[in-house]
Structures are given as structure tokens and as C-alpha cells.
Amino acid sequence: MAEIMIPQGYASALNLHETQVAIKTVKDFFQQELVKRLNLLRVTAPLFVRPETGLNDNLNGVERPVGFEIKDSNHTYAEIVHSLAKWKRFALKKYGFKAGEGLYTDMNAIRRDEDTDNIHSIYVDQWDWERILSPEARTEETLRDTVRAIYKALKHTEKYMSIQYDYINEFLPKDIFFITSQELENRYPELSPKEREYEIVREKGAVFLMQIGGRLAAGEPHDGRAPDYDDWKLNGDIIIYYPVLDIALEISSMGIRVDAKSLQEQLEISGCQDRAKLDFQKAVLEGTLPLTIGGGIGQSRICMFFLRKAHIGEVQCSIWPEETLAVTEAHGVQLL
Secondary structure, rough: OOOOOOOOOOOOOOHHHHHHHHHHHHHHHHHHHHHHOEEEEEEOOOOOOOOOOOOOOOOOOOOOOEEEEEEOOEEEEEOOOOOOOOHHHHHHOOOOOOOOOEEEEEEEEEEOOOOOOOOOOOOOEEEEEEEEEOHHOOOOHHHHHHHHHHHHHHHHHHHHHHHHHOOOOOOOOOOOEEEEEEHHHHHHHOOHHHHHHHHHHHOOOEEEEOOOOOEEOOEOOOOOOOOOOEEEEEEEEEEEEEOOOOOEEEEEEEEEOOHHHHHHHHHHHHHOOOHHHHHHHHHHHHHOOOOOOEEEEEEEHHHHHHHHHOHHHHHOOOOOHHHHHHHHHHHHOOOO
């Protein structure tokens, strides 16, 4: 468990009942904005998948999925999803979506190996979205345009919430700043990756940090990324400055997904060539899945940000270490 930070003098502007109303207000409004700007249709998605399908998100490759046996299926083993990054491409094909069209879903996950703190929980809830691209649209400019569309939805939501609640002031900058992980390393070579993120987002207010997963000039990647969903040259994170906690707050990881060429290259770099035999990876290599762009947007982090909360447990129900409960109770922070 990481150290819990409670800002000096912090007190929630909303009680528990008011918070529940506000959570729905944020989610309803932002969801509508996202659908409108990205041309998405809501679909139903799985909570668990069979591991042999290769559909589960491997995240950084070391996190252990929660699994269980299914009684009425000859003891088939299933895993709770980490995210739906891969499943969505199958769904787009199965449901007959066309280029420029997309889907989104409410994704709920359990990440048992998460180190909990103010913004991390073992329970994850996000909007997972995915949209089909034509071959000629598989470009960095498409990625940038999509990021700008999402950022407009964030800006519009902040304005809406500031009208609904007097205590909420607008502080997102007009535009989001784009920078690659290598450019960021060049800018702050003496700092760690997380320290670099903090410095750039404190300066710019909102940043899209691009090209995450590949090795940088100093020898290490900026951050870990599984080799089989994002193209490391066409991905990134939306990070915003959160003054309540004085931190860089990542609210979305997204990108143009691997095609056959980038998947093969990234599997080789990662030493994961054995994954090429799994159903999902095989379909990408054979070119039977559509080219797509997609990502996840944290629902609890969105709510935490727009409601100016100090702890993610103020906007979601989870299980917390005793130390966290003691600190939050001592400071009058009410967890759901």
C-alpha cells in the first residue's frame, strides 16, 4: 500500500447522499458527450473470459488475474477481465460495425495486484471503447484528432459540472498538449518517468503522452505495455493536473491497435512469440479482425476529478487496507 495523502484542510463539499447524485450526474453527462463525439453504440460485454482465448488484457505482464472454475461447464477455467482491449475488436466484427463506427461498454474488473492509494483501487470501472479504422486512417493524426475529441468531452463536462455545483471551478486548459515519451525523457533526463509526467502536466495542465511501451534512449520503456493490443508507436495516455492532490492524474490509456506487422514486432521484442498461437493474436496476424482505435476511460477517476475528491474511495465501493481506513476516518474523509 502506498502512502495516503489528505490535503491540509480538505473537506468534501458533498455528503454521501449528495455524492451519489453527483456521481450519476457526471457519468450520464460525460457518457453522452463521448458517444456523440466518437460515434459509439453501447453494448453488453463480458465480466470474465477463458484464458486460452488470449482475450484478457495482460497489462504489464506480471499482474495475476482472478480466476475460477465453472461447475456446469466440465470445470472450465475462467478469468475476470483486466480490461476489454482485445474483446472489443472481436465484437466490432461480430456485430457488423463499419469504418468510423464504434462501441463502448461499462467495464468492471478486479486487479488483485494493484498497490492501492488515493487514485488506485483493486476495483476498476471504466468506459471501454473501440472504433473501426480504414487502413488509410491508421495514422498519428487520427490518434491526435481522437484525443482532441475526448478532451473536448472532458472540457464540456467540467463546464457543465461547474454550473451544477457552485464549488467546482474550471481549471482544465483550453487545449491538450502532445509530447512523446522520448521527448519527455529528453526534456527531463534526470527524473523518473512518473516525475517527468508530474513536471510536464503541472506546466501544461493536460497532456497526451505518446508512444509508450518501446525502449527509450536511456534503455528502459517509459512504462510497461502489453505487446498485443496497442501499437507502441501510435498509443498514449491522457494525463491531467489535479490540484486537489497536486498530482498528475492519468484518466485514459488509449491507442491505435496492433496490426499484423506491429504485433509480430512487439511480440518478438517482448519475447512473447508463444502468444501468436492464441485465438486473438492469431486473428490479428491473419488479418481477419478490423483495424481499430480504442481505449479505456476511468469512471471513478473522472468522478473523483470533477467532484474534487481526495480519495477514489469517495466515489466507488471497494476494499481498503486498515491503514487507509484509519487515515481517512481520522481526517473525516467518508469512503463509500
